[in-house]
Amino acid sequence: MSNILIKPSKQIKYLRADVLRSNVPRLVNDAHYSYVSTKKFDNPTIIHLNDRLAKEIGFTSKEIASIEFKKLLVGKSESGIESFAMNYGGHQFGHWAGQLGDGRAINIGERSSANHTWQLQLKGAGPTPYSRKGDGYAVLRSSIREHLCSEAMYYLGIPTTRSLSLALTGESVYRDMFYNGNAAYEKGAVVCRVAQSFIRFGNFQIHAANGEIDLLKELTDYTITNHFKGIDKNSTDKYLSFFKAVATRTLEMIMNWQRVGFVHGVMNTDNLSIIGDTIDYGPYGWLDNYDTGWTPNTTDNQHKRYRYGAQPEIGLWNLWQLANALFELVDDSKALEGVLDQYKEDYGTSHIKMMSNKLGLIQKHERDESIINQILTLLEAHETDMTIFYRELINVNHSTPVDQGYTTISKAFYDHDAMSKTVKTQWIDWLSTYINRLKNQKDVAVERIEIMSKNNPKYVLRNYMAQMVIEKAELGDYSLLQEIFDMIQDPYTDRKVMDHWYAKRPDWARDKPGVSQLSCSS
Ligand code: AMP
Ligand code: MG
Numbered sequence: 387m388s389n390i391l392i393k394p395s396k397q398i399k400y401l402r403a404d405v406l407r408s409n410v411p412r413l414v415n416d417a418h419y420s421y422v423s424t425k426k427f428d429n430p431t432i433i434h435l436n437d438r439l440a441k442e443i444g445f446t447s448k449e450i451a452s453i454e455f456k457k458l459l460v461g462k463s464e465s466g467i468e469s470f471a472m473n474y475g476g477h478q479f480g481h482w483a484g485q486l487g488d489g490r491a492i493n494i495g496e497r498s499s500a501n502h503t504w505q506l507q508l509k510g511a512g513p514t515p516y517s518r519k520g521d522g523y524a525v526l527r528s529s530i531r532e533h534l535c536s537e538a539m540y541y542l543g544i545p546t547t548r549s550l551s552l553a554l555t556g557e558s559v560y561r562d563m564f565y566n567g568n569a570a571y572e573k574g575a576v577v578c579r580v581a582q583s584f585i586r587f588g589n590f591q592i593h594a595a596n597g598e599i600d601l602l603k604e605l606t607d608y609t610i611t612n613h614f615k616g617i618d619k620n621s622t623d624k625y626l627s628f629f630k631a632v633a634t635r636t637l638e639m640i641m642n643w644q645r646v647g648f649v650h651g652v653m654n655t656d657n658l659s660i661i662g663d664t665i666d667y668g669p670y671g672w673l674d675n676y677d678t679g680w681t682p683n684t685t686d687n688q689h690k691r692y693r694y695g696a697q698p699e700i701g702l703w704n705l706w707q708l709a710n711a712l713f714e715l716v717d718d719s720k721a722l723e724g725v726l727d728q729y730k731e732d733y734g735t736s737h738i739k740m741m742s743n744k745l746g747l748i749q750k751h752e753r754d755e756s757i758i759n760q761i762l763t764l765l766e767a768h769e770t771d772m773t774i775f776y777r778e779l780i781n782v783n784h785s786t787p788v789d790q791g792y793t794t795i796s797k798a799f800y801d802h803d804a805m806s807k808t809v810k811t812q813w814i815d816w817l818s819t820y821i822n823r824l825k826n827q828k829d830v831a832v833e834r835i836e837i838m839s840k841n842n843p844k845y846v847l848r849n850y851m852a853q854m855v856i857e858k859a860e861l862g863d864y865s866l867l868q869e870i871f872d873m874i875q876d877p878y879t880d881r882k883v884m885d886h887w888y889a890k891r892p893d894w895a896r897d898k899p900g901v902s903q904l905s906c907s908s
Contacts, residue, residue, distance in 0.1 A: 391445070391454055392495035394467050395505055400608050402601060403470070404515065411517050413485055416598060418589070418605055419470040424461030424492050425512030425522070429556030430576070432459055433864055434533065434871070436550050443550075443580060444499035458494065459551040459578045461511040469494045471514035472584065475592035476656025477707050479691055485592055486656045487516025490524060493584065502582055503612075510555070510576040523559045527856045527900070528908030529575035530867065532667040534855065536579070538847040538874035539664050544642040545635070546664040547581040563907050564684065564899065573860065581663055583613050587708045588656035594711035606715060613661050625715040629722060633705050633729050635662025640701045641736045645744065646843055647673035647772045649694045651683040652906065655704050669904035671849050674891035675800055676765035676772040682849065684903045698733050705729060743841040744776050745820070746834035749827045757823060760816050767809045769800035771890045776842035780835055782817070784824035791817045800890060843877040845887050849902065850895035 397419065404417035414420055440450050449455055457463050471488035478486075491509045498504070509532065510524025529552055539546035555574035562569035585605070593602040610617050610628050617627045639662045643650065650657070651669040659665040671682025678695030686692050692700060709722040716722055741758040742748070765775065775798035782791040792814060796802055827834065851870055858866045873884050895901045 391449055391452075391458055391463070392465065392467060392497050392506060395470070395493055395496045396503070396612065397472075397493070397505075397608070398468065398470065401604060404473070406515070409513050409515055409517075411513070411519075412515055414473050414487070414515055415596060416601065417473055418593075418601060419472045419493075420487075420515045421468050422471045422492055422514045423512075424469055424494070424508055425555075426462055427460060427555045427557060427576075430460035430462070430553050431556065432456060432551055432553045433859070434552040434867060435459075436533075436537065436548075438875075439537075439548050439550050439580065442499060443497050443502075443504045445497065458506075459508075460553050460555070460576060461492070461494070461508050463494065465495070467495045469508075471516055472589060473516065473592055474586050474588035474656055475595055476586070476588035476654050477591075477704070478654045478656070479686065479689075480703075482595070483654075483656075484595070485516070486518075486588060487592075488514055488584075489517040489520050490514070490522040491579070491584070504580050504582060505584055506550070507579045507581070507584055508576050509579055510574065521559065523555070523557075523574050524576065525559050525561055525908060526554065526573040526575040526859060528668065529577045530856050530859055531670070531852050532577050532579075534852055534867075534870060534874065535667045535670060535847055536664075537871065538877070539648070541875050542642070542646055542843055542846075542877050544646070544648075544664060545639050545662050547579050547584070547659070550578040550580050552577055561907050564903075564905055565907060581659070581661075581665070583609070583659070583661050583663075584665070585609055585613075585660045586656050586665065587658045587660060587704055587711075588654075589660070590708060590711040591655060594714055599714050602711070603715060606712070609660055623721075625712060626718065626721050626725070629705075629709060629712055629716065630725050630728075632660060632662070632708065633725050634732070636701050636705060637698070637729055637732055637736065638662060639664060640697050641733075641740050643697055644694075644737075645740050645841060646846060647676070647694070648846075649673065649681055649692070650697065651681060651686070651692055651904070653692050653697065653700045653704065655707050658701075658704050668906055668908055671902075671904065672846050673772045674848060675769040676775070678762075678766065682902065682904045684905045698737075702726060702729050702733075740841075743837055745779070746838040747823065747827075748830045748834055748837065751823060751826055753819070753823055757816075757820060760819075764809075764812055764816055767812065768805045771798040771800065773843065773846050774798040774888070774890060776838070777844050777888075780838045780842065782821065782824075783831055783834075784821060784828050786821055788814060788818045788821060791821060798890070839878055844880060845873050845877045845884055847874055848891060849900075849904075850891055850898070851887065853895070853898065853901045856900070 401418035404420035513522030533549040533552040536549040553576045557574045558571040559574040657666040669683040681693040
């Protein structure tokens with residue numbers, strides 16, 4: 387029983403291992419990965435298990451109930467399968483940072499379900515050759531945030547890495563949460579992440595930067611074979627096709643973020659998955675009031691490089707860096723640039739499509755673009771809750787009187803009394819244009835509601851909710867963790883029992899550290 391839960395990852399067989407086995411931080415050359423053992427914690431406890439995901443990725447109920455499964459999730463598997471950390475580099479905040487690598491993530495093996503092979507990775511299970519100045523561990527607060535948000539994104543229909551379990555290591559970790567000299571001991575935790583691949587843009591960049599073209603080629607071939615099955619491995623332009631496919635997936639992922647108001651917070655090239663999954667949940671956040679200039683990441687306060695409104699453009703910038711890395715294989719800069727130009731064009735189309743879906747503008751109309759542009763400006767003119775606005779707008783239809791429509795959507799306004807007369811007039815004008823526009827598509831009124839309900843979530847993982855979960859969990863109470871976990875698993879359906887979570891951000895949460903301000907310290 388003990389050795390059949392997972393198999394060695396295919397990457398071990400097809401990619402190159404570091405010849406050194408020590409986990410002392412160092413530069414690693416000529417290797418895609420380094421073997422490394424997980425820390426064997428004395429007293430770990432699993433505090434939340436994602437049963438549903440365990441089954442989805444192929445574990446049977448009997449396996450899930452086994453001791454070996456529990457050991458696997460905390461890095462104490464007795465299977466004898468070798469674990470490893472991947473080598474990657476990256477551009478951090480616009481600057482090449484050289485080798486980064488899995489500094490606190492250890493790949494423990496893979497599991498196959500009926501349709502896919504899943505990689506399992508422990509985050510926070512000890513140091514690796516890539517830990518640099520870090521300790522290889524993770525704290526409870528950031529692990530809760532990763533555990534919840536991975537699943538929230540999945541159920542919103544957004545490509546993402548998943549989270550199978552959350553465990554306390556039983557050890558303390560020393561962290562300076564705001565890099566302000568107030569370091570303290572916090573509870574250590576481990577999350578078991580699951581994805582079809584954890585390979586990032588940075589994996590390609592490091593080999594290009596090191597001049598390891600053979601390793602770059604091996605990694606790209608491996609990725610195409612295993613994760614881009616639609617690409618013909620024998621075609622002469624397979625590397626260009628690969629780059630095109632990555633650009634398409636990246637844009638699709640980011641447009642989904644824009645749709646639900648998710649801000650990643652650290653879109654460095656080492657945090658962009660090559661298969662287009664949302665990866666590395668650090669100082670991420672969700673828009674309460676719609677604000678294109680908002681970022682939750684205090685490390686990025688000055689330039690706000692990774693603010694909500696800049697995410698599509700940063701996706702393009704990151705693809706530029708990937709193009710530079712792949713140039714050695716494609717050897718055609720014009721063709722690579724063509725892909726980047728296409729991204730810009732596709733962004734325009736998918737932005738209109740996304741917004742049309744959110745607003746329920748089904749049958750195309752010449753006025754749509756201006757309706758979209760106006761609402762995006764108006765949403766920022768007075769603090770307006772993004773999630774509540776779109777969700778309430780579903781209740782406005784072609785026969786709704788304008789003042790009634792206004793009352794309906796005004797639930798989304800923060801401090802409604804403070805709204806200026808000019809802005810109120812603009813809202814009334816916009817609503818009357820919108821309601822008139824809906825008159826052109828009366829015959830699809832039902833479809834409109836369906837489309838809007840599928841594109842505008844009712845429940846999102848607002849920053850204050852994660853913080854409430856964390857504060858309780860720090861005291862050993864996991865009841866709220868379970869409740870929010872239930873909430874995120876069905877974000878588009880009206881649910882009476884969850885009604886209290888369909889609310890604007892409470893006042894106490896406006897400027898609270900951990901809610902509106904987060905750092906990379908995790
Ligand atoms: P991030 O910005 O969190 O994605 O991390 C950037 C790099 O720092 C990655 O190479 C991480 O593996 C590494 N890193 C972050 N936190 C730690 C830590 N506590 N110990 C070791 N490495 C870390
Ligand atoms: Mg990272």
